[in-house]
Amino acid sequence: MIDSQTRNLTLWNLSVAFVAFVVACFLGFYQVVERSGLFEFLKSERLYFTSVSTHGVLMAFVLTTFFIMGFGYYTAVTSLKRPVWKPALAWAGFGLTLLGTVMAAIPLVAGKASVLYTFYPPIQASPWFYIGAALLVVGSWVWCAIMVIMAVQWKKDNPGQPLPLAMYATTANALLWLWTSAGVAMEVVFQLIPWSLGWMDAIDPGLSRTLFAWTLHPIVYFWLLPAYTALYCFVPRAAGGYLFSDEMARFAFLGLLVFSLPIGFHHLYMDPEQGSGWKLLHGVGTFLVTVPTLVTGFTVLASMEIAGRLRGGKGLFGWIGALPWSNPMVLAAILAFLMLILGGFGGIINASYALNAMIHNTAWVPGHFHLIFAGTTIIMYFAITYHLWPRLTGKALYSNNLALVQLWTWFVGMTMLSTPWHVLGLLGQPRRISEVTYNSLLTLAWQPYELFMIMGGAVLLGSAILFAYLLIKSLGSTVAASDLEPAYAEPIHAPRDLPGWVENIKLWNVVIGALMLLSFGYPILQFFFLKTYDSIPWGY
Amino acid sequence: MHIDPLEKKWLYITFGMVGLFLGAIFISALISGIHPPSNVETIDSARLHLSEEFAEDNLGVKIQSDGSIRVTMVAGRYGFFPRHITLPADTTITFRWASIDVLHGVHMPMTNMSTMVVPGYVAEVTTEFPKPGDYPMLCNEYCGTGHDFMWSKVTVVDKQTWERQHPSSKGDES
Numbered sequence: 001m002i003d004s005q006t007r008n009l010t011l012w013n014l015s016v017a018f019v020a021f022v023v024a025c026f027l028g029f030y031q032v033v034e035r036s037g038l039f040e041f042l043k044s045e046r047l048y049f050t051s052v053s054t055h056g057v058l059m060a061f062v063l064t065t066f067f068i069m070g071f072g073y074y075t076a077v078t079s080l081k082r083p084v085w086k087p088a089l090a091w092a093g094f095g096l097t098l099l100g101t102v103m104a105a106i107p108l109v110a111g112k113a114s115v116l117y118t119f120y121p122p123i124q125a126s127p128w129f130y131i132g133a134a135l136l137v138v139g140s141w142v143w144c145a146i147m148v149i150m151a152v153q154w155k156k157d158n159p160g161q162p163l164p165l166a167m168y169a170t171t172a173n174a175l176l177w178l179w180t181s182a183g184v185a186m187e188v189v190f191q192l193i194p195w196s197l198g199w200m201d202a203i204d205p206g207l208s209r210t211l212f213a214w215t216l217h218p219i220v221y222f223w224l225l226p227a228y229t230a231l232y233c234f235v236p237r238a239a240g241g242y243l244f245s246d247e248m249a250r251f252a253f254l255g256l257l258v259f260s261l262p263i264g265f266h267h268l269y270m271d272p273e274q275g276s277g278w279k280l281l282h283g284v285g286t287f288l289v290t291v292p293t294l295v296t297g298f299t300v301l302a303s304m305e306i307a308g309r310l311r312g313g314k315g316l317f318g319w320i321g322a323l324p325w326s327n328p329m330v331l332a333a334i335l336a337f338l339m340l341i342l343g344g345f346g347g348i349i350n351a352s353y354a355l356n357a358m359i360h361n362t363a364w365v366p367g368h369f370h371l372i373f374a375g376t377t378i379i380m381y382f383a384i385t386y387h388l389w390p391r392l393t394g395k396a397l398y399s400n401n402l403a404l405v406q407l408w409t410w411f412v413g414m415t416m417l418s419t420p421w422h423v424l425g426l427l428g429q430p431r432r433i434s435e436v437t438y439n440s441l442l443t444l445a446w447q448p449y450e451l452f453m454i455m456g457g458a459v460l461l462g463s464a465i466l467f468a469y470l471l472i473k474s475l476g477s478t479v480a481a482s483d484l485e486p487a488y489a490e491p492i493h494a495p496r497d498l499p500g501w502v503e504n505i506k507l508w509n510v511v512i513g514a515l516m517l518l519s520f521g522y523p524i525l526q527f528f529f530l531k532t533y534d535s536i537p538w539g540y
Numbered sequence: 541m542h543i544d545p546l547e548k549k550w551l552y553i554t555f556g557m558v559g560l561f562l563g564a565i566f567i568s569a570l571i572s573g574i575h576p577p578s579n580v581e582t583i584d585s586a587r588l589h590l591s592e593e594f595a596e597d598n599l600g601v602k603i604q605s606d607g608s609i610r611v612t613m614v615a616g617r618y619g620f621f622p623r624h625i626t627l628p629a630d631t632t633i634t635f636r637w638a639s640i641d642v643l644h645g646v647h648m649p650m651t652n653m654s655t656m657v658v659p660g661y662v663a664e665v666t667t668e669f670p671k672p673g674d675y676p677m678l679c680n681e682y683c684g685t686g687h688d689f690m691w692s693k694v695t696v697v698d699k700q701t702w703e704r705q706h707p708s709s710k711g712d713e714s
Contacts, residue, residue, distance in 0.1 A: 045685040116682055122659060123642050123684065205643060205658055248547055269576040270645070271656045272663035276578035280569060287558050287565075294554045298547065353565045354574040357652040361645050361680035428649020430680035433688045440676040442649060493542045526580070533584040533660045538642045540684040 002486075005087045006077045007392050009094070013070025014385060014392075016098060017063045018468065024058035025464035027051045032417070032457035036450035037435045048434035049114040049540070056117030057108060059374070061136060062101050064223045067381055068177075069094070069143040071226050072170050074388060076147060078486035079164035080154045085146050093142025100135025103128050114540055116432070118216075119192065121208045122535035127196040134188045137181045147174035148505070155503070162495045163503060165246055166233040166488060172253040173225040175505065179261055179512055180222055183214025195537065202534030206273030207527040213264035214520060217286075221260040223373060225253070227380035231300045231333055234387060237489035238329035241307025244299050246491035250502055252299070255292035259285060261512055262519035269356045278523050279353065285519070286351040293344065300333065303489070328403045332383030335411040339375035343368060346422065361432075364425025367418045375414045382407060382467060389474055390481035397481075398473040406470065409463040416456030420449035577655040577665045583638050585659040588614060594638045601625050603706065609633045615657040616640035618690040620677055626695045628702030629672045637663040645681030648694060656681060669696045 031051055034042045073084055084090050106128065107113040113129035115121075151163055151171040163171065191203045191211075236243045243249070265282035268274050308319025324330050346368040349355055359365065386403050390396055397403060425431075429446050436443050501507055568574045588594040594614055600622050602610045609631055614621045616639065627633060637646065637657045644657040650671075655663040669675075679690035697705075 045688060049682070049685060049687075114685075120643055120682060123682075204660060206661055209658065245542070245544060245547060247541055247543070270654055271658060272577055272579060272581070272661040273658055274578060275580050276569075276575040279576060279578060280565075283565060284562060287562050290558060291551075291554055294557075295547075295551070298550045302546070348561065352561070353576065354568045357576060357654045360654050361647065362649075428647070430645075430647065430678055432680075432682045435688050437689050438676045438678055438691050440674070442676065497541055499541070530580075530582055532582050533586070535585065535642075535659045538684070 002074070002077055002391070003083055006073055006084055009084065009087065009090055010070040010074045010388065011392050013066045013073070013094060014388070016101075017066035017070065018385075018471065020058040020062035020066070020101075022464055022468050024055045024063065025461050027055040027058075029457045029461040031055065032453050035434055036454055038450070038454075043435060045434050046111060046114070049116070050108070050111040052432065053114045053116050054105075054108045057104065057133075060117050060219075060223075061133070065097060065136065065140050068173065068222070068226055069097070069140060071229075071384060071388070072143060072147055072174070074392075075166045075170045075229070076150050079166040079488065080150060082150070082154065085150050085153065089142060090146055093139050093146070095139070096142065097136050097139030100132045100137070100139055102132070103135060104132025107132075118212060119187070119208070121192060121195070121203055121205050122538050123540050124196055124537035127193060130188050130192045130196055134185065134193065137185055137188075141178065141181070144174040144178050147171055152505070162250075162498050164488070165243075165249055165491075165495075166229055168250055168503075169225060169229040169232070169253045171505075172257045173222060173229075175508065176218060176225065176257045176260065177222045179516070180215050180218040183211045183216075183264070186214075187211035202536050204527055204532050204534050206271075206532065207524070209268060209271060210274065210520075210523055210527070213267045214516075215264070216267045217264040218260040220369070220373065221256050221289075223377050225256065226384065227336065227377045228252070228256075228296055230329070230380050230384050230387075231296065231336070233488050234329050234384070235300060235333040235489070236303035236307060237487050238327050238387075239304050239307035239323055239333075241303055241310050241489075243489045243491040244302035244306065246493065246495045247498065248295055248299050250495070250498070252292040252295045254502065254508070255295075256289065257508065258512055258515065259289040259292070262515040263289060265519075265523075266351050266356070269353065270360045274523055278519070281519060283351065283353045287348075290344070290348070293340075297337070297340070301337070304330075304333070306492075326400065326404060328386045328400065328407060329383045331404060331407050332379050335407060336376040336379050339371050339379070339411070339414065343371035343376060346371065359425055361430055362425035363421050363429040363431050366431050367421030367425055370414060370418045370421065375411070375418065379407060379410055379414075382410065385471070387487070389471060391484050391486070393475060394481055394484065395474055395477040396479040398470055398477055402466065402470055406463055406466045409459055409466070413456050413459030413463055416459060417453050418456075420452045420456075424449050577663050579662065579664045581662040581664070582660055583662050585639055585641070588638055588640050591638075593636070596621075601627065607631075611635045613637055614640055615644040615646060615679070617642065617684055618679070618686040620646060620679075620690075620692040622692075624693045624695070626697060626702075626705075627669065628699050629669050629696050630699050631702075632666060632668055634664065634666045637665075642683050643681055644679050644683050644690070646677060647680045648675045648677050651675065653677075654680075672696045672698045 034048050107126035113125035115123050115125045147170055151167055187208050191208055194200045195203045232249045263282045263285035265279050266286045269279055305319050308322040311322040313319030313322030424446055427445055593612055599612050604610055639657045639659040647654045653665055653667050655665045657663050673696055675694045677692045677694050
């Protein structure tokens, strides 16, 4: 069993993550009911946009950051078999992130920061919101530093040995987050905070959008990488087999780190402040970053097939039935894949340079990211938590069957929510509206889908409550956990003779820096030599 | 290093797929000339009323000397101005947009008339509408608590009707 310091760090980080998650699930359910327009008494634009802003910040910034930090500490300690580097610093980072969260949450809940999680200047929020968001990010940089330092120290003590795969992935994610968050950090520090404090009269929303686009795409990979880590490092063993390829997994993580960064302009395809050539360049990069995900799909499915055949599965598809579906990790992986395939298909449409115009800012977009993020990513977060909880608390999970029910209901609920959402987008419904006021026949076609989405939302809320119930109930369990050892999958071929560049952190940073300069250098600089006109702050 | 032959095959398939997608995008972009709105043109959003193009009297539908149509519109909380325009089907139409206040997005559902309207910048979209009918023109970017109510109307009429209504090439706001 791991030391109590790491146990507490991980438990506290995960607990903050899941408190945010459950609160945000209640808000999500309220939103899906309110926007349907079926309940007259619920109508309130002010409350709705307060809720959407809070839901977005809690899910995208708080749940993810704390979960990733908690899981990272566990991974580093168990895979490297050494304690956390400077635990006091790790706690300070946790405290800073939490302080930032609270500082941002107060104006959010009070309706003083209804600017959505993407900020949207020149609409202005309370300065506390921006300062809190900045502290949240800075706190998470402490975690990044600890992860990178632990990896480097281990390499020094184990010359010639490849980093354990789980730590390789975690280090890649820490570096990814440092690069990713630089964009939003520049926006908040150089534009939003001085502007909201009145030190600057006006800012350029074109520059703000460009800087936010820097962050907006790789951030989803920051959220997704822990899910991929579990798919490579936990799932093959949980299924009763071996990892098909340790080396391809490393290439996939490296590819995600390098190529997810210079491609953010597919969020700006419809924006007037960037030229078409830059958008096309980022569009090409967006398609290239599908390669590591397709590689992941192959390797993980191959690993599961090996497990299924080892368990006696026969024929082309017989191995699927032979998999241990009653293991939460395996079940979650299967469900996550189903949603990833559908979500990936939608993503290719979003990424398409010309096709994007049909679905930009329609309901299709939240439908898409709820499949990939709230579906694939979060369902793997659940599985990781079911895997870690007994190892952290020393107590057995209260009920394996309830965990399976929870995963299935989350999958069913997310399918019921996101399928009609996609259809609504194709029928022209915009995202981010709290009610339908357009005096048009078209909107009549939207109503049945809204009803279906409410049912999906209800199933999801039930599933989220069940998740919290299971974790709390397990804390009081009297049955000791039977297996407390970390359970990393063994690869069929151990990695050997890896070329030096695979683990050369300095080289990665140089390559990323060059790519970022190429794809963001001119697009950011142009704002300093174009004759631009800044915007004064507006309320909402 | 060990790369399985199956993995190699899958990598070829993967790159083949990506190549196919990118090929389709490059053909539509470089040969058919389909690009998203990207004209990088700045304007002072606080002084639109003093600008030539976006002054209130100059907004609306204009027939150009070459027969094409230019629509100049302003986005502001909470509407697109002018509030109702009529346009011909099967005709090349260029929309020019500016915001008087915050960030907006404009979309006509079931068409590719879509662009962000960022304060400080002019957005330009060129498109054609194949199907006559009434279309809502709605704001698809959060712009304040009245965002839900931000929409205007576009009527697309067939080309013959439009030409009857506008006999001279110098038509005015319809």
